[in-house]
Amino acid sequence: xxxxxxxxxxxxxxxxxxxxTAEGYAVDVVHDGLEGLHxxxxxxxxxxxxxxxxxxxNGYRVCAALRAAGHxxxxxxxxxxxxxxxxxxxxxxxxxxxxxKPFSYVVLVARVKALLRRGPGAGSPPVHxxxxxxxxxxxxxxxxxxxxxxxxxxxxxxxEQLVQRAGQVVSxxxxxxxxxxxxxxxxxxxxxxxxxxxxxxxxxxxxxxxRGAGYxxxxxx
Numbered sequence: 001x002x003x004x005x006x007x008x009x010x011x012x013x014x015x016x017x018x019x020x021t022a023e024g025y026a027v028d029v030v031h032d033g034l035e036g037l038h039x040x041x042x043x044x045x046x047x048x049x050x051x052x053x054x055x056x057x058n059g060y061r062v063c064a065a066l067r068a069a070g071h072x073x074x075x076x077x078x079x080x081x082x083x084x085x086x087x088x089x090x091x092x093x094x095x096x097x098x099x100x101k102p103f104s105y106v107v108l109v110a111r112v113k114a115l116l117r118r119g120p121g122a123g124s125p126p127v128h129x130x131x132x133x134x135x136x137x138x139x140x141x142x143x144x145x146x147x148x149x150x151x152x153x154x155x156x157x158x159x160e161q162l163v164q165r166a167g168q169v170v171s172x173x174x175x176x177x178x179x180x181x182x183x184x185x186x187x188x189x190x191x192x193x194x195x196x197x198x199x200x201x202x203x204x205x206x207x208x209x210x211r212g213a214g215y216x217x218x219x220x221x
Contacts, residue, residue, distance in 0.1 A: 006036030024153035033057030052079040067094035074115040162217040171214035
């Protein structure tokens with residue numbers, strides 16, 4: 001899952017990005033409303049965490065512009081303000097949820113997960129079963145037969161991309177786009193490293209390399 005944080009308090013933005021990255025999400029951060037609108041309008045994000053008080057364009061206007069353009073990405077609004085009017089205005093412009101600063105990081109993560117479960121990409125079931133492989137994307141747990149397999153956050157994120165399109169070829173570029181953040185400019189072969197790790201922890205034949213195209217999760221045993 002890919003998340004965009006639009007927050008002008010840089011220390012807070014960096015802290016949120018680190019925390020959500022540790023949860024296994026790919027996270028991009030911008031500090032300006034206009035840039036946030038541009039990035040969110042690209043349509044590559046599964047969730048936008050949007051501050052209200054922003055330079056360039058405030059969060060209300062960013063949210064309203066995205067909805068007017070037909071973007072249904074879930075939006076979690078953040079604000080230092082507190083009051084029914086502010087909350088009502090945020091929700092009236094199309095926000096899906098609202099969180100007042102200061103907030104508990106645990107609460108933020110819970111809200112993020114809830115929005116992602118019911119967002120545009122939430123049509124797929126949270127539990128994917130393919131033969132004796134079971135992947136619970138909500139609980140972030142993986143089972144092979146009766147045994148639970150422990151994966152790192154990045155390993156799980158790569159597997160999630162494959163399992164959500166089981167039987168289809170997923171390109172290396174698509175995995176990079178959804179698992180690593182926008183600013184990643186390292187070796188794209190990092191995907192191969194994580195696929196190899198998944199093959200060792202699961203079964204090598206579960207993930208097939210389609211030469212020149214990408215990877216496919218096999219749906220049979």
